[in-house]
Amino acid sequence: MKAKITIKDIARELGVSTSTVSKALKDSHEISESTKAKIKAFADFYHYKPNSLALKLRNQKTMVIGVIIPEIVHHFFSRVISGIEKAANLRGYNVMICVSNESYDKELLNIEMLANGSVDGLLISLSKETQKIKDFSHFNELIENNVPFVLFDRIEESINCDKIIVDDEGGAYKATKYLLEKKCIKVALITTPDYVTVGKLRNNGYVKALNKFGLEKDPSVIIKIEKDDEDHEGIYNQIKKLIFVKNPPDGIFAVNELYAALAMKAAKERGLKIPQDIEIIGFTDGIISEFSSPSLTTVVQHGFTMGTNAAEMLINRIENKTDGDFQTEVISANIKFRESTLN
Amino acid sequence: MKAKITIKDIARELGVSTSTVSKALKDSHEISESTKAKIKAFADFYHYKPNSLALKLRNQKTMVIGVIIPEIVHHFFSRVISGIEKAANLRGYNVMICVSNESYDKELLNIEMLANGSVDGLLISLSKETQKIKDFSHFNELIENNVPFVLFDRIEESINCDKIIVDDEGGAYKATKYLLEKKCIKVALITTPDYVTVGKLRNNGYVKALNKFGLEKDPSVIIKIEKDDEDHEGIYNQIKKLIFVKNPPDGIFAVNELYAALAMKAAKERGLKIPQDIEIIGFTDGIISEFSSPSLTTVVQHGFTMGTNAAEMLINRIENKTDGDFQTEVISANIKFRESTLN
DNA sequence: TTTCAACACGAAATCGGTTTCGTAAACGCT
DNA sequence: AGCGTTTACGAAACCGATTTCGTGTTGAAA
Numbered sequence: 001m002k003a004k005i006t007i008k009d010i011a012r013e014l015g016v017s018t019s020t021v022s023k024a025l026k027d028s029h030e031i032s033e034s035t036k037a038k039i040k041a042f043a044d045f046y047h048y049k050p051n052s053l054a055l056k057l058r059n060q061k062t063m064v065i066g067v068i069i070p071e072i073v074h075h076f077f078s079r080v081i082s083g084i085e086k087a088a089n090l091r092g093y094n095v096m097i098c099v100s101n102e103s104y105d106k107e108l109l110n111i112e113m114l115a116n117g118s119v120d121g122l123l124i125s126l127s128k129e130t131q132k133i134k135d136f137s138h139f140n141e142l143i144e145n146n147v148p149f150v151l152f153d154r155i156e157e158s159i160n161c162d163k164i165i166v167d168d169e170g171g172a173y174k175a176t177k178y179l180l181e182k183k184c185i186k187v188a189l190i191t192t193p194d195y196v197t198v199g200k201l202r203n204n205g206y207v208k209a210l211n212k213f214g215l216e217k218d219p220s221v222i223i224k225i226e227k228d229d230e231d232h233e234g235i236y237n238q239i240k241k242l243i244f245v246k247n248p249p250d251g252i253f254a255v256n257e258l259y260a261a262l263a264m265k266a267a268k269e270r271g272l273k274i275p276q277d278i279e280i281i282g283f284t285d286g287i288i289s290e291f292s293s294p295s296l297t298t299v300v301q302h303g304f305t306m307g308t309n310a311a312e313m314l315i316n317r318i319e320n321k322t323d324g325d326f327q328t329e330v331i332s333a334n335i336k337f338r339e340s341t342l343n
Numbered sequence: 344m345k346a347k348i349t350i351k352d353i354a355r356e357l358g359v360s361t362s363t364v365s366k367a368l369k370d371s372h373e374i375s376e377s378t379k380a381k382i383k384a385f386a387d388f389y390h391y392k393p394n395s396l397a398l399k400l401r402n403q404k405t406m407v408i409g410v411i412i413p414e415i416v417h418h419f420f421s422r423v424i425s426g427i428e429k430a431a432n433l434r435g436y437n438v439m440i441c442v443s444n445e446s447y448d449k450e451l452l453n454i455e456m457l458a459n460g461s462v463d464g465l466l467i468s469l470s471k472e473t474q475k476i477k478d479f480s481h482f483n484e485l486i487e488n489n490v491p492f493v494l495f496d497r498i499e500e501s502i503n504c505d506k507i508i509v510d511d512e513g514g515a516y517k518a519t520k521y522l523l524e525k526k527c528i529k530v531a532l533i534t535t536p537d538y539v540t541v542g543k544l545r546n547n548g549y550v551k552a553l554n555k556f557g558l559e560k561d562p563s564v565i566i567k568i569e570k571d572d573e574d575h576e577g578i579y580n581q582i583k584k585l586i587f588v589k590n591p592p593d594g595i596f597a598v599n600e601l602y603a604a605l606a607m608k609a610a611k612e613r614g615l616k617i618p619q620d621i622e623i624i625g626f627t628d629g630i631i632s633e634f635s636s637p638s639l640t641t642v643v644q645h646g647f648t649m650g651t652n653a654a655e656m657l658i659n660r661i662e663n664k665t666d667g668d669f670q671t672e673v674i675s676a677n678i679k680f681r682e683s684t685l686n
Numbered sequence: 687t688t689t690c691a692a693c694a695c696g697a698a699a700t701c702g703g704t705t706t707c708g709t710a711a712a713c714g715c716t
Numbered sequence: 717a718g719c720g721t722t723t724a725c726g727a728a729a730c731c732g733a734t735t736t737c738g739t740g741t742t743g744a745a746a
Contacts (some may be wrong), residue, residue, distance in 0.1 A: 004460075004488050006732060017696045022734060032694060047484065052461040053405070054732035057396045057701050064439075072428070073421045082416050085442050094456060096407075096439045099428050113437060117394040117702090141390065145347050261634050291604050293636030349702060360726045365704060375724060397702035398733050460732090 005046045016043060026214065031285065056117075058295040065314055066114035067097045068124045069156065075286040076238050076303045077158060079123070083307020084123060091315050093120070108138045115147050117255060121318045122149035123310050126156060149316040152310045154197060159164060163328040164310045168283075171299035171333030172205025175253050175281040178335060180213045182342060184251030188221035188242055190259040198287040202255045202283060210312050225259065232262060240266050250278050257284035261292050280340045283333075294339030302320075302331050348389045357385060399460075408657060409457035410440045410466045411450060412498065414639060418629040419646045423495065426650020427466060434658050449474040451481045458490045464661045465492035466653050470501060474683045475538040491660040495653045497540060498557060498604070505660060506671040511541050511626075514546025514642035514676030518596050518624040523556045525685060527594030527622060529587055531564035533602040542567075545598045545626060554614070568602060576614050583609050593621050600627035604635050609685065623683045626676075637682030645674050 004145050011018045016035070023331060024039040025032045025048075031039075039196045042048075056062045065088055069077045081097065088095050096119060100107035106222055114122060122142070130136070131154065139159045142149055145163045150162040189206050192199030206215050224240050225235050232307060239259065242249065243266040254260035254269075260282030267291075272278045282289055282298040289296035337343055348367075354361045359378070367374045367382040367389075374382075385581055393626075399405045412420045424440060431438050439462060443450035447480060450470045457465060465485070473479070474497065482502045485492055493505040522530050532549050535542030550560050566585050568578050582602065583593065586609040595610075597603035604623030617620045617637055625641040626631055632639035652672060658663050680686055 007734095008732075018733080019735075020695055020698080023695085026734090030694065035694080047487075049455070049459045051400075051732050052414040053396060053400045054701090055734085057394075057400050057731090058705090058733055058735095060701070062396070071425075073418070075416070075418075078416045081440075082414075082442070083413070094439070095442065096437070097424075098437065099425070104588050112392070113395075116392045117396040142389075235667050287631055288634045291631045292634045321533075350704095351702075359701080362705080362727080363725060366725090369704090373724065376722080394702050397731090398704085400733090401702085401704055403731070 004051075005048050006051065007048075010042055010046075010048065012041065014039060023195040025248050032105070048115045048175035051210060062118065062120050063092055063095050064094045064119045065311065065318075066110075066112070066119035066122045067095060068100055068122065069097070070100050070102045070127045072097070072099050076200075076301055079285050079303030080125075080307040080310070082306040083309075084311045085307075086304075087308040087311035088315070091179060091311075091316060095309075100130075102128045102129040104133060104135065111142065115145065120148070121314045122147060123148055123152060123314055125152050126154040126197075128154075128196055131156070131197060132193075134195075146271070148314060150310050150314045150317070152306055155185045156197070160326060162313050162326050164306060164313060165328070165330055166301045166306065167330050167332045169205040169208070169333075170203035171283060171301075172202035172253065173209045174205075174333070174335055175283070175299050176206045176209035177212065178262045178341070179251035179253060179279055179281065180209060180215075182251070182279060184222060184249075186218075186247075186249040187251040187253060188251060189217075189223070190239060190242065190254040190263060191222070191224050192255060193224050193226060199255050202253075204246055206253055232258065235259065236262050236266065239263050240269075243267055243270050243272070245296045248272065248278065252278065252280045254280070254282050257282040257296065257298060260284075260296055260298070260340075261288045264292060264294075264296065273339055275342045279342060281335070289336075289338065297341040298336055300336045301333060306331055346396075348391050349394065350391075353389075353391065355386055357382060362536070367603070372427075391432060396461060403670075405461065406435055406461050407437045407439050408464050408466060408590050408654065408661075409453075409458075411443055411444050411453045411457070412439060412440070412468050413442070413445045413470045415442050417575065419496075419627060420642055422628050422646030423468075423650040423653070425657040426647040427654045428650075429647075430651040430654035431658070432622065434654075436640045436654075436658060443470040445471045447476060450585055454481050454485065458485055458488065458619065463491070464657045465490060466495060466657055467492055467568060468495050469497040469540075471497075471539055474499070474540060475536075477538075481484060485525075492659060493653050493660070499540070499629035503669060505656050505669050506567055507656060508671070508673055509541070509644045509649065510675045511544035512548040512551070514626060514678075515545035515596065515598070516552045517678055518550075518626070518642050519552035520555065521551045521684070522594035522596065522622055522624065523543045523558075525594070525622060527592075529564060529590075530594040530596060531590040531592035532560075532566070533582060533585070533595060533597040533606060534565070534567050536567050536569060542598050545596075549596055550594075575601065578602065579605050579609065582606050583612075586610055586613050586615070591615065591621065595623045597623070597625050600629040600631045600639065600641060603627075603641070603683075604631045607637075607639065616686045617683050622685060632681065640684040641679050642676045642679045644676060644677045649674055 007018050007021050010021045021039055024036045028284055046059045085095050088188045098110040107130055136156055136159055155163045155165055191203055194200045210217055225238055227234055239262050252263050254263055260280055267274055267278050281297050284298050285303045289298045350361050350364050354364045364382055367379045441453040450473055479499055479502055495507045498506045498508055507523050534546055537543045553560055568581055570577055582605050595606050597606055603623055607623055610617055610621050625639050627641050628644045628646045632641045
């Protein structure tokens with residue numbers, strides 16, 4: 001039950017001052033070799049480790065970066081975190097993760113919690129609620145207090161900071177274009193409400209591709225999923241309405257893999273052959289796509305890369321290794337072809 | 344660019360002492376109402392927030408719990424984290440997550456990092472490497488330093504601490520028994536090397552069920568997957584050897600969903616019908632199981648529950664709300680029936 | 687012998703708070 | 717008037733380190 005040993009304990013036991021101990025442990029030239037040896041041996045023996053809180057307070061540097069994500073049970077976000085961890089550790093930083101659970105209040109709470117000395121900087125992906133109610137005042141406070149932060153994936157243009165996003169519009173454009181080139185006549189879109197920026201951007205890409213082929217968007221084949229329920233029952237029912245009609249689409253672009261997988265399920269249930277009767281493309285880094293049957297062609301998001309790059313951006317900002325201006329990095333999204341599309 | 348405001352700034356501006364400010368902000372009766380009002384108004388105006396590092400140092404309490412997990416891009420672990428987050432926040436704690444990446448060295452580094460004042464307690468799931476080389480000395484140091492910690496899922500019996508595990512043996516027993524009751528003649532096992540404790544326990548459950556039915560284990564239908572490669576190619580090849588034989592098994596119990604999904608893939612490739620020719624059960628909380636085709640019957644692990652309970656245990660230990668003795672909590676595992684088994 | 691530098695170490699400030707203790711002024715009571 | 721008690725606040729210690737600055741001792745140069 002011996003308590004943790006401090007520098008004071010060492011000083012007392014050895015009859016020297018705390019400054020001497022501190023200097024000795026840092027191998028300062030101010031201290032004689034014999035004293036240093038004695039102090040080091042003693043510290044070693046008792047497994048002395050400096051109290052990190054004291055160091056952080058003293059140095060005004062925590063070597064911790066905070067991450068605030070909407071949810072953690074999500075393949076894309078966990079890949080992002082994985083990338084953040086990797087890059088942060090490489091540069092000597094630790095990672096503290098908080099989950100907003102898509103709630104504005106919790107996002108705000110987390111930011112306040114972390115921004116008061118606990119971390120050197122923040123990596124944030126906005127909650128859906130925040131994007132919906134469009135209240136970004138908590139970020140002004142970060143800016144006023146000079147807390148470095150980087151927004152990733154779910155960002156807000158108007159906030160003055162570094163940002164990093166997937167090329168959502170480009171990815172959606174590529175996917176839709178691919179379907180159209182494959183002679184799909186009726187390409188449906190399964191997406192989120194507009195306030196989810198990534199959903200909105202993917203919509204744009206979809207529409208652009210349609211236009212490129214001289215087509216107009218057709219509201220009857222565009223559905224926006226309102227609520228994510230835990231067991232997907234509600235989502236599935238919404239998607240069914242798209243598929244269970246007399247003349248179903250022959251191509252579907254879904255803005256995430258869950259929607260795509262459920263669309264596949266519905267299509268199979270309706271007796272459609274994939275990809276012969278209907279081709280489907282999702283958007284994600286997920287694993288559902290890989291193991292579903294048929295496996296799902298998707299636009300890949302490169303979550304890990306986003307994580308590493310976001311961490312790099314933030315740390316450069318923290319350590320003043322930037323040219324000063326805020327950047328927005330766009331990670332290009334490419335298509336990973338699997339069985340749900342003809343090739 | 345105004346810097347963060349401290350209690351000293353307030354004191355100076357208002358011509359009072361720091362103690363007065365501190366007391367006023369805590370609504371102490373020692374301070375007159377007028378002074379309190381003045382100080383609070385000033386603090387409010389400048390958005391004063393106490394520096395959390397200073398508080399932590401002073402109170403010797405961080406209200407943070409550290410989590411060390413083998414990997415984060417893993418549905419089960421992310422569910423556990425989700426549970427931890429939930430329970431911890433409910434009791435006012437924050438969560439700091441580190442990933443050992445299945446490496447002993449990194450696990451050790453993380454523990455040393457976190458154990459020095461940064462957190463009030465630790466939640467740890469052992470890395471594979473640690474389990475392989477069986478070196479647990481870093482935990483002795485935690486014990487010596489009185490750092491509360493709870494081991495979860497991947498635990499080691501001999502370490503003297505609170506533990507929480509899934510009933511791996513019981514779950515495996517139930518799964519295997521179910522297959523045998525369904526008249527499977529040749530039930531195969533796809534598992535991990537023995538040093539992975541959860542794999543080992545699931546083996547035991549498998550063998551027990553066999554014995555219950557008067558059967559002996561047959562090494563020719565038990566395969567232990569050595570290496571997890573990124574693209575699953577190596578795993579798949581090992582599993583193929585089990586399926587692509589003249590007389591393949593008619594039942595498979597796999598200790599995780601990846602192995603089960605790959606086994607399904609191999610079975611389908613060999614032309615076997617699931618579940619008519621071969622029934623398959625996995626072990627996990629994952630989402631592959633739900634979306635694979637046919638969907639996969641699995642022993643569910645209740646990762647979220649494990650997370651909440653682990654956090655509760657740890658916080659009770661931290662706050663001395665235990666009876667003193669170390670506990671090992673076992674979360675029972677039940678079978679979630681889906682399409683890969685007959686019912 | 688004086689003087690100045692080098693050496694080895696300690697005192698004290700600092701980081702940003704909390705908390706104990708001390709005390710001047712005002713007030714009440716006899 | 718004299719004495720005890722509030723009231724309202726400040727000084728200082730403390731958490732556990734680091735770091736600047738000061739100082740006593742020694743040795744060498746003048």
